[in-house]
Amino acid sequence: MLLPACIIISAFLLVPFVMSFPISLTNQRLIPRPYRFVGLDNYVQVLTDPVFWQALWNVTRFTAMVVPVQCGFALAMALLINQKIPGRNFFRGALFLPAITSMTVVCVIWGTLFQFPTGPLNQIVGFLTLGMAGPIDWLGDPRSSMPAIVLLSAWQAYGFQMVVYLAGLQNIPADLYEAARLDGASTWQRFRFVTLPGLRQTNIFVLIITTIQAFKLFTQINILTQGGPRDSTNTVVQYMYTVGFVGQKLGLASAVAIILFVIVLLISLVQRYVLRDRK
Amino acid sequence: MKPRAGGSGTILKWTLAMAVVELKKAKKSFGSVDIIQNVDLRIEDGEFAVFVGPSGCGKSTLLRMIAGLESVTAGEICIDGEQVNGLDPSERGVAMVFQSYALYPHMTVKENMGFSLRIAKRPKAEIEERVAEASKILQLDALQERRPSQLSGGQRQRVAIGRAIVRNPKVFLFDEPLSNLDAELRVATRVEIAKLHESLGNTMIYVTHDQTEAMTLADKIVVLRKGQVEQVGPPLELYENPNNIFVAGFIGSPKMNFFEAEMAKGNKLTFAGASVVAPTAKGAVPEGAALTVGIRPEHFDRDEKPDGKIDVAVDFVEHLGGTSFVHGFLSTGEKVIVEHRDAGSVKSGQSVSVGFSAKDIRLFDSEGRRIR
Numbered sequence: 269m270l271l272p273a274c275i276i277i278s279a280f281l282l283v284p285f286v287m288s289f290p291i292s293l294t295n296q297r298l299i300p301r302p303y304r305f306v307g308l309d310n311y312v313q314v315l316t317d318p319v320f321w322q323a324l325w326n327v328t329r330f331t332a333m334v335v336p337v338q339c340g341f342a343l344a345m346a347l348l349i350n351q352k353i354p355g356r357n358f359f360r361g362a363l364f365l366p367a368i369t370s371m372t373v374v375c376v377i378w379g380t381l382f383q384f385p386t387g388p389l390n391q392i393v394g395f396l397t398l399g400m401a402g403p404i405d406w407l408g409d410p411r412s413s414m415p416a417i418v419l420l421s422a423w424q425a426y427g428f429q430m431v432v433y434l435a436g437l438q439n440i441p442a443d444l445y446e447a448a449r450l451d452g453a454s455t456w457q458r459f460r461f462v463t464l465p466g467l468r469q470t471n472i473f474v475l476i477i478t479t480i481q482a483f484k485l486f487t488q489i490n491i492l493t494q495g496g497p498r499d500s501t502n503t504v505v506q507y508m509y510t511v512g513f514v515g516q517k518l519g520l521a522s523a524v525a526i527i528l529f530v531i532v533l534l535i536s537l538v539q540r541y542v543l544r545d546r547k
Numbered sequence: 548m549k550p551r552a553g554g555s556g557t558i559l560k561w562t563l564a565m566a567v568v569e570l571k572k573a574k575k576s577f578g579s580v581d582i583i584q585n586v587d588l589r590i591e592d593g594e595f596a597v598f599v600g601p602s603g604c605g606k607s608t609l610l611r612m613i614a615g616l617e618s619v620t621a622g623e624i625c626i627d628g629e630q631v632n633g634l635d636p637s638e639r640g641v642a643m644v645f646q647s648y649a650l651y652p653h654m655t656v657k658e659n660m661g662f663s664l665r666i667a668k669r670p671k672a673e674i675e676e677r678v679a680e681a682s683k684i685l686q687l688d689a690l691q692e693r694r695p696s697q698l699s700g701g702q703r704q705r706v707a708i709g710r711a712i713v714r715n716p717k718v719f720l721f722d723e724p725l726s727n728l729d730a731e732l733r734v735a736t737r738v739e740i741a742k743l744h745e746s747l748g749n750t751m752i753y754v755t756h757d758q759t760e761a762m763t764l765a766d767k768i769v770v771l772r773k774g775q776v777e778q779v780g781p782p783l784e785l786y787e788n789p790n791n792i793f794v795a796g797f798i799g800s801p802k803m804n805f806f807e808a809e810m811a812k813g814n815k816l817t818f819a820g821a822s823v824v825a826p827t828a829k830g831a832v833p834e835g836a837a838l839t840v841g842i843r844p845e846h847f848d849r850d851e852k853p854d855g856k857i858d859v860a861v862d863f864v865e866h867l868g869g870t871s872f873v874h875g876f877l878s879t880g881e882k883v884i885v886e887h888r889d890a891g892s893v894k895s896g897q898s899v900s901v902g903f904s905a906k907d908i909r910l911f912d913s914e915g916r917r918i919r
Contacts, residue, residue: 446616447649451663451714452637461662465653 285529292522298512303519310523320524322499323507324531329414330421330503331482338422339474342429343467349430350437360434367427375491378420382406407493410500417488417501425481429474436470437463472543476536483532504528566627566640566717566750567592568613573622575608575774582608584774585622590752590767595744598754599761599797600771606754607722609771613752614643614720627717637663642711643720646727648703650695650710656682657691660710681712684743701732708743721753725760737763758798762786770794792915795841801872801884803909808840816840816908819877823855826905827918838918839911844872844886846907853902859883861897873899 292310296303314320349360366374381389385403393401406416440463448458464471486505489495495502495510504524512521568590575583583605590596598606611617613624615636624631631639650659658665660681661674682688685705695703704724711719721740725733741764744751755761761768762782770777770785770793778790782798789795796802808818814829815822818840825832832838859875864887873885873893885901887893910918 441647441649443645443647443649444651446636447643447645447651447710448662449616450614450636450641450643451710452635452666453662457666461651465651468653 288522288525291519292526294519295517296519296522298516298518306519310520311527313520314523314527319499319502320504320507323495323502323504326414326499326501327483327485327503327505330418330485331479333415333418334421334482335475335478337418338426339429339478341422342426342474343433345426345430346433346437347463350434363430364427366424367431369424371424371487372491374420374424375488378416378423379407379492382416382420384408408497410497413493413497413501417485417492421482421485421488425478429478432474433467433470436467440466468543472540475543476539479535479539480532483528483535504531567625568596568718568750568752569623569625570609570613571623571625573609573612573624574620575605575612575617576620582774583612586774586776588769588776588779590750593748593750595741595751595753595764595766596769597761597765597767598752598769598771599756599758600777601797602756604771605774606756606771608774610643610720610722610752610754613639613718614641615639616643640717641720642714642716642718643722644704644707644711644724646723648695648707648727650703650706652695655692655694656687656698656706656709659695659706660687660713662710663714677713677715678709681709684712684746685709685739700728701736704728704736705739708740712747717750719747719749719751721751723755724753725755725757740764758800762798768798770797788917789909790917792839792841792911792917795909795911795917799843801844801886803841803843804883805911806840806842806877806881806883807879808838808910810834810836810838816910819857819879819881821855821857823903823905823908825910826908827910832910832912832918837913839913839915841909841911842903842907844884847885847901847903848887849907850902850904854905856900856902857883858898858900859885861893861895861899863895864893866891875899 293305293307294303295306295310345363349356349363353359381387384390384405384407387406389406390403393404404412406412444462444466445458448462453461484505485503486509489501489503489506490509493501495506505528508521508524508528511517511524568588570586570588573583573586573588574581586609598609600606608617612619613626615631615634615638619632626639626641636643651662654662657678660678664674664677678691679688682691685708687702687705687709690698690702690706695706698706704727707724724740725736728736737760740753744764753760753764765782767779768782768785769779772793778785778794780788785794785798789798792805796805806818808816810825810832811817811822812834814825814827814832816825816838857877859873859877861873861875863874865872865874869888871887871891871893873887875883875885877883885899893899912918
C-alpha cells in the first residue's frame with residue numbers, strides 16, 4: 269500500500285535532495301557535460317555574492333511580515349467559523365477556496381487588482397482617502413512591492429492554517445470554557461487562558477510550517493516581479509532558479525539549495541526551542 | 548454567617564455563605580422541544596439535594612440552568628432570595644464540579660484552584676491562603692505543583708472539588724462527578740463528598756443517574772423524568788412511599804417487581820394465583836379494576852406468617868455472598884426477582900413458593916399512579 273507513495277517520494281524528493289549535496293561540490297552544468305570536483309568553491313561564491321544576501325534579507329523580511337499576517341488571519345477566521353453562526357458551512361467552504369486555487373491563477377487575479385494606476389485596489393485606496401493618497405504602483409515600487417506580495421501570499425495560503433487551527437480549536441473541551449465562565453473569566457480571558465494554551469501545539473506546528481513555506485517563496489515572485497524592481501523582491505529560491513536555470517550552473521544552484529536547507533532547519537530548531545513547554 | 552468548625556476537625560478560616568435555591572415554573576426549550584417543563588422546587592439552606600433520573604430526563608440541563616450555563620426559557624431561578632435568571636454564572640455564587648473535571652491542563656493544581664481568585668484580582672497572599680486551606684481539607688498539599696496530566700482520576704476529581712471550595716460559593720453544583728471513576732474509588736469519593744457536605748454545610752446540588760449515589764448522599768432526592776419532577780423527598784420516603792410506578796421502579800436495587808392484578812370481591816387483590824386483602828380502604832378501588840401490584844425483591848419471605856404466596860419458576864440465581872437474587876417467572880409469565888438470604892438452597896429449574904405481606908404491597912392504577 270505504501271509502496272507507490274514511497275517510490276514517488278524517493279524519486280522526486282529524497283533522491284534529488286541527497287544528490288544535491290555531492291552536486292554542490294562540483295561545477296556541473298544543467299546540460300550534461302564533463303565536470304570536476306571544486307570543493308567548497310560554490311559555497312564561497314554564493315556567500316560572497318551581494319545578490320544572495322539581498323535575496324536572503326528579502327525573504328527574511330517577507331517571512332517576518334507574512335507569518336504574523338497569515339497565521340493571525342487564519343486564527344481569526346478559524347475562531348469565526350468555529351462559532352455557531354448561520355451559514356457556517358458556507359463560510360467554511362468559501363474561506364478555504366483560495367487555498368485550493370492555483371497560485372498562478374491567484375497571481376493573475378491579484379496582478380489585475382494591483383494594476384497601476386487604475387486597478388481596483390488603487391481605486392479603493394483613492395475612495396477611502398478621498399483622493400488624498402495618490403495611486404500606488406504596488407508591484408513597481410520597491411517600497412510597496414514586498415508588502416503587496418505578502419498580502420496576496422497570505423490571502424492565498426491562510427486556508428490551510430485556518431483548517432489546522434479549526435481542528436485545534438475543536439480539540440479544546442467545551443467544559444473548560446464553562447469552568448472558566450464559572451470562574452468569572454471574560455471572553456478575552458477565556459481566549460487568553462483556555463484557547464491560547466489549548467492551541468499551543470497547533471501554534472508550534474503552524475508557525476514552523478508557515479515559516480518554511482515563506483522561505484521557499486518563489487511562484488508569486490517568478491510570475492509577478494521576477495525579483496524586481498531593483499531586486500526588492502528577489503528571494504533565495506528565485507536566486508537559485510536564476511543561477512540554475514538561467515545561468516545553467518547546477519552545482520552553484522545546489523549549493524544555494526543546501527544553504528537554504530540549513531537556514532530553514534536552524535530557524536525551525538530555534539522556533540521549537542523558543543516555543544517549548546517550559547514546565 | 549458564622550465560621551463553622553468542620554465535622555472532620557478542620558476549622559475553616561473564612562466564613563461560609565449559604566443559600567436557599569428556588570425554582571419557580573422553570574422551563575427550558577430547545578426550539579420546539581421542551582427539555583424542562585414548569586419545574587417548581589425549593590432546596591433549603593445547607594441541604595444536599597440529588598437530581599436523579601434516567602439519561603435524557605433533563606437533570607443535567609436543570610443543574611446547568613441553576614449554574615447559568617443554560618438560559619431559562621420561562622420561569623424564575625432564585626438563589627439566596629435573589630432572582631438570578633439574567634446573571635452570569637460567576638455572579639450567582641455557585642461553583643460547579645464537572646463530570647470530566649474540566650481542569651485547565653496547562654496550569655498546576657495550585658493555579659487551577661486559585662484561578663477564579665486570580666481573575667477576581669485578589670491579593671496574592673489571600674489566594675495562597677485560600678488554596679492552602681482547601682488543599683488541606685482535600686489532602687492535596689503534596690500535589691500543588693503537579694499538572695492535571697500527572698494526576699490520577701481520583702486526584703483530579705479532588706482538585707476539581709478544591710477549585711470549587713476556594714471560590715467559597717453559596718451553592719455547590721456537582722454534575723455526575725463520580726462517573727469517570729472506577730467502582731472502588733467511586734465509593735471512597737462518595738464518602739468524601741458526604742463528609743465534605745457535613746463539614747462545610749453548604750447547599751449542594753448533585754446530579755446522578757445512579758440511584759445508589761442518590762440514596763446514600765441525599766437529604767432530598769428529586770426524581771426527574773422527561774423534564775418533569777416526578778417526586779421530591781428524603782431517600783427513605785421515596786423508597787417506602789413512591790408516588791407512582793416510575794419512582795417505585797427507579798428507587799431501589801434490584802428494582803421493584805410489578806405484576807398485573809385485579810380487584811376482586813371483598814377488597815381482595817388477585818394476581819399470579821395469589822389472593823390477598825388489598826392494603827387500601829374498602830371500596831377505594833372499584834371491583835374488577837385492572838391494577839399493578841409492586842413488591843420489592845427484599846420484601847419477599849420477610850415474615851413468619853405471610854399473607855400470601857406465589858410460585859416462582861427459577862430461571863437463574865445470582866449469588867452475592869451474603870444474599871442471592873433469584874430471577875424467575877410467575878405462572879403468568881411475568882418476570883420476578885426475589886432476594887433470598889438462604890444462599891445455595893435454590894437452583895435454576897426449581898420451583899419455589901415465596902411469601903409476602905400485604906403491607907409490603909404498593910398498589911398502582913392503570914395510569915401508574917399510586918393508590919394508597
